[in-house]
Amino acid sequence: MTSTTTTRKRAPGQRAVLQLRGLTRTHGQGGARVHALRGVDLTVLPGEFVAVMGPSGSGKSTLLGLAGGLDSATSGEVLVEGQGLGGLSRSALSAVRRRAIGYVFQDFNLIPTLTAAENVSLPRELDGAPGRRTRGEAQAALAEVGIADLADRFPDQLSGGQQQRVAIARALIGDRRLVLADEPTGALDSATGEGVLTVLRARCDAGAAAVVVTHDPRHAEWADRVVLLRDGQVVEERAGSGGAPAAGTGSRC
């Protein structure tokens, strides 16, 4: 495994937002045993946009699940903001997800019965923050992703791109600065997808960290670093261009 690549905004001695150490995960028993991950190490620093690539079944989604505490590792260690997730109870894990980690899914996964603003403020509400404050925070988060005027719409009244922006706003509300995104542009046309990545990039430039699973090399160009997984192992790690890909490969929204 190579050491992490230096990026533009990275200052020496800065604490990692996410650290994975020797992470393995096996599913099933005996003959049906599947090694989804075999000893993965990864460190993500604040402001970093890391793209995870690889063919189907290489362990990308498993990695994301472990990093977010949705799944537990067979061995190895996950540290979020310096805190190990291994020994935490289920409710403590939930608290970590509320306060430190934001998820973005391919199919958006907004709660259909909540408005855009309510979806965004959901983690804060679950954390017990007072309603008026969370509403203000949600409004601000929606403004940051450029859809402040859609706050009172329900998800089924929003386009795919708009829904994904709501999901990103939800992932970053409060003090959280780690976004775990699983194919965030998978269900979007390329122009809309570019728009979503622009938003993610902008959030990273503002200090958040993002781990984005994708299989589209053009999207990986947005990343500061690209990690290539195959058969549960990191086989390549290289620097990305850290910004919009060259003209002609995609258009900004």
Next chain:
Amino acid sequence: MNLSAWRAALRIARRDALRAKGRSALIIAMIALPVVGVTAADVVARSSVLTPQESATRLMGGADAYLSTVRAGWRLEQAPDPDPATTLVLSQNGPKPVPTEEETTRSARPLGQLLKEALPAGARLLPVESPAGYALTSTTAGQARVQAWSLDLADPLARGITTLREGSWPDAPYEVAATTGFLAGSGLSVGGSTTLAGTHQALRITAAVEYPGDLKAERLVGRPGELGALLAAAEDRTGLTPADGPADFLVSLPGGAAFGWEDVQRANAYGFTVASRAVLADPPPDNAVPLYRDTPLSGAAATEALKSSTIAVTVVGMALLEVVLLAGPAFAVGARRSRRQLALVAAGGGDRSHIRGVVLGGAVVLAGTGALAGTVLGCLAVALGRPWLEARSGARFGHFALEPADLLGVLAIGVVTGLLAAIVPAVQAGRQPVTAALTGRAATRPPAIWIPVAGVLVAGAGTCLALFGALEGSRTRVVMLGSVIAELGLVACTPWFVGLLGRVARALPLGPRLALRDAARNRGRSAPAVAAVMAAVAGAVAVLTFQSSSDAADRADYAAAAPNGAVVLRSQQVSPASVTAVAPGSSAASVAAAASAKAAADLRRTVDQAIPGLGERGDLRNLTYGACDGRPGSFCGTVRLDMPAENLCPPAAGAAGPGGSVRLDEAQARRLLAEDPRCRPSAPAPQDVRELITGDANVLRNLLGVDDPAALQALAAGKVVVLDPRYVKDGAVPLQLTRYGAEGPGGNQLSTASLPAVAVRAKTPAARAVLSPAAAEAAGLTPTTYESVWLPAHAPGAADEQRATAAVTAHGPGAKLSVERGYGSTYGDATMLGLAIAASAVAIAAAGIATGLAATDSRGDLATLAAVGAGPGIRRRLSGFQCAAVAALGAVLGALAGFVPAAAVQRVENLGAVPRVDAGGISLGTHPLVVPWPYLAALVAGLPLLAWLVAAGLTRSRVALTRRTG
């Protein structure tokens, strides 16, 4: 849709039903349960209806006819199935109540000769003695009441009237058969013996029998002429009237001849009614029945039958509505879960009717299974529970009757119920855009506005019909119809109410907000559940409100005969006429008086011994005017307190006689009550309020609840203690004395008197006035019946009371012991509680079904919530709120809907009441609607809480965290 398309739809439906086993089982059970009930009710009803042959056998055994003597020698007219209530004796209650000469001569001839003339030649008669009254007979524990009948049960003609359960028919003198009902209650058994009260002849019980139509009968059946003769001999001591020889006979005709309608009419001409086997099996046409010509049939029985069938139809209808409402959401969710499959059917060339067909096919499969299972189970339940059912109803079935037409009808109702429940989901599934369904995008449509508008109109119309249409005609049906219509209107409004909830959810915390919005977005499953809760709660609230109103009315009308817990003993009075031997120097009257006093003293001692700790005894005697003991110069009469006219409520002054009352209109009654202090609401009076009694401090305290030194002083001073101040005028109470027959026959002499009096308030107005024995004697009033009153600290227990009653009864008839226990509700709390619990169970089931369906529907959302950081309890909390939301809305709507029928029925009851005024005061006759607040609060507030707890308690908190998102 053509046949093969239906076949395909049914195949898909069957596979789906097998795949979703839990949901299928739930729907099948919901359809099957009411079908079980209806089937069982039908089989029981059909089995309880006897064929003419069966009812003839129960009445006349193996004979051809059953003959009763109504009025020997007098002509009469009877119905083909004779009924003492309708039998017309022509010269008695006919147009001319004078017997003809022929009747007069015939009635003077002996019964045997009349029978011979009245019946076809060669008829054999078997006498039946069946007096209606009861005698007392000895048991293992003491005495029990029993009917003493006589019939030669061993005779073949009597076979079938009773069923021999044990032993053998009586065939020696003074052997009897006893009914199982009597044996069970008395502790006696076959081989034992019993002695009728007042006789010394032991009767040996050789058989245990039952009357198939009257399993609870307490009866001894002796050989002809034995029991009646015993009782007749004992008449003087038991006071029972003996039967005047046998008056009923089993009639058997020679050579298998039938007892035809002409023969019956001939017997009628001699004063006998006849129930003939042949006539019962083949009744004559109505125009051949003289009785029907002479007395028009009353429609009362028909109306009653219509009323009960209306109630039955309504109850079954509401139960089926419940099933539709409960099963509807299950079908809706089934359609939703197989949305993709339905869309594939559409993509493969199916049109809307095919999609509807698949959903309806599911209903046919599940409802058909449920209805079939329910029908079979219903029949089985009746077959297995037959002995219990027969014992409960008190009569054996004629035969086990399965009516194929009925059962097919019930089966069809079950299937139709399921289809009705699936119609809305089927139509919705048919409308689903195919692409949206295939891509998994949900399309929620706003509800059509005309539905709630129409619902409100229908609800309003139903309410008006129930409340105001009930003014005339067949009230029960109108009230029920109106209530059901109003409820259906509310059912149509529930989707709108649910939508409204979704809109007000904005301000709520996350959990309730999610639950309400979810309910609002998925009206397909939440609205029927809310409606189901509503229907259950409405039914319970209606019955509870009506019951609590009736209970309050009964409580208001209840009059205590003494303070609570008081024991009252009334002794028997020995009549001078019964004194047979008089010693020289004394009169029959003095002997009788001494005997009465001794009997009273004995009885008092008996009670004091039977119930320890009764405390001080108050002895009183009722006063009258005139000794009435047959001595020369004695006369009979009454004494009555006379309320001064100026103290009467003015309209009551116009009443005819002292007990009379005057009708008022309601406005006048209310004005008098408000303005005139002499007019007060009449307090409920005990049935036999004592007019004037002698007594002391103990009587005042124990009987009247008076503990006032002023009253004691007044007694000591020889004054009358009057318990209603309106009777006292200028320190005296006017009395009205009536002397019967003073001026020739029929003429009564009235006179007045006045005694110094003091008015005292009584807690229980069991007497109008009390004075000391000395004062009574000075006033020339005669003491009669002895009574005693005890007021123990606690009312004696049931065992003590029974023992004392037995001891008192042993002294002979006429003495009576009673314990005042206050108002006892006939609408037991247990009934009301049971009703509330049943309604709660249905409501929780409905809310639970909706919640379970919501939970399976929102698995994805829960995973998202978990990913966003919701704690492990979120699923549980959400389920709780979803369940509570359904229960709360349903309970509130149900409480409102339930008032309509209750208020309407109460209104109907009050319509017949007329305000009246008498000396006691004004009674409005109406009773207010009493709201059972504790139950209402329990239902409206408790149900949501219970729903929350049940749902939260039964939901697993674990959420599948990982999910493939790629």
